[in-house]
Amino acid sequence: MKILVPVKRVVDFNVKIRVKPDGSGVDLQNVKMSMNPFDEIAVEEALRLKEAGKAEEVVVVSIGPAKAEETLRTALAMGADRAILVETDDAVEPLAIAKILKGIVEAESPGLVILGKQAIDDDSNQTGQMLAALLGWGQGTFASKVELADGQVAVTREIDGGLQTVSVRLPAVITTDLRLNEPRYASLPNIMKAKKKPLEKTTPADFGVAIAARLRILKTEEPVRRIAGVKVGSVAELVDKLKTEAGVL
Template identity: 75%
Template sequence: MKLLVPVKRVIDFNVKPRVKADGSGVDLANVKMSMNPFDEIAVEEAIRLKEKDVATEIVAVSIGPAKAQETLRTALAMGADRAILIQTDAEVEPLAVAKLLKKVADEEQPGLVVMGKQAIDDDSNQTGQMLAALLGWAQGTFASKVEVEGDHVSVTREVDGGLETVKLKLPAIVTTDLRLNEPRYASLPNIMKAKSKPLAQKRPEDYGVDIAPRLATVKVTEPAKRQAGVKVGSVDELIAKIKETGVIA
């Protein structure tokens, strides 16, 4: 079975984003970029499935600028077999990403698509669900455990009330949550090997997909600074303080 793993290049999770002076977006100049953490988990899960002889090939795919090759090389160094970069400098919205991934899935015919549940830059949490709808495949979102059994995959997913397990007929879409696994570090020998692994370069036009934005960013602002806390001597004083600040009437 072939696995398709989409990955995204985002601001490193350790970096504090800065908003542009004109409020038009986040400043990406001279900022450390890395693979989206949820996508790292997806790559790790795909590798583990291959190590269990469930999968025979892992194909990583990314949609973004030329520098996204670095993100794909990281996936290859972790253990993916080959990669596809759909190169564009435009900001691609989740629906356009899903349409492009559908075209890739139509070509590659994977048995399972394993992808992060969301990207930490826009937090949309939409692409996996949209891709499942476009392909007409079953989906298991927010996965904390994945087990492939024959032509089905069992996905334990995190829901508000606890855990829910769903059994999906393959091919299917699985989106990964934080507690699914701990991604491995790429070793130096594997980083060197990744340089010789195949990385195909495409453009959105090659797939006939219109990636023109359908949404407009009106303004980006930093969150309000948190006020310092205060100590109170009793419950009555706490209630009075809460009323004073207008939290409750």
């Protein structure tokens, strides 16, 4: 079985985001970029399934600028077999991404697609669900545990009330949550080997997908800064402030 893993190039999660002075977007000048953390978990899970003998090949795909090749090389260094870059200079919205991925799935015929549940830049949490709908495949979202057996995949999902396990027939789409696994670090020898692994480049036009934006960002603003708290000397003073200042009592 082949596993397809889409990955996205995003601002590194350790970087403090800066908004442009004119409010037109996020300042990306000299900012460290890396693989979306949820996608890193998806790559790790695919590699573990391959190492367990449940899959023969792991293919990673990214839709984005030419620099996204670095992100794909990271996935290859982790252990993925080959990569596909759908190159575009424009930001691509979830529906267009899902349509492109549908074209790649039809070309590659994987038995399983594993995605991060969301990207940390736009937090849309839509691509996996849209892809499953377009393909007509079953889906297991927010996976904290994945088990493959007998043409089915058991997905333990994190829900508000605890954990839920669903059984989905293959082929299927899975989106990963944080507690699914701990991604590995790429070793230096594997980083060197990744440079020689195959990386195919295509464009959205190759899949007949128009990526024109349907949404327009009007303005980007930083969150309102929190006001410093106040220490009180007694319970009576706390109650008084809640009544007179906060107005919650």
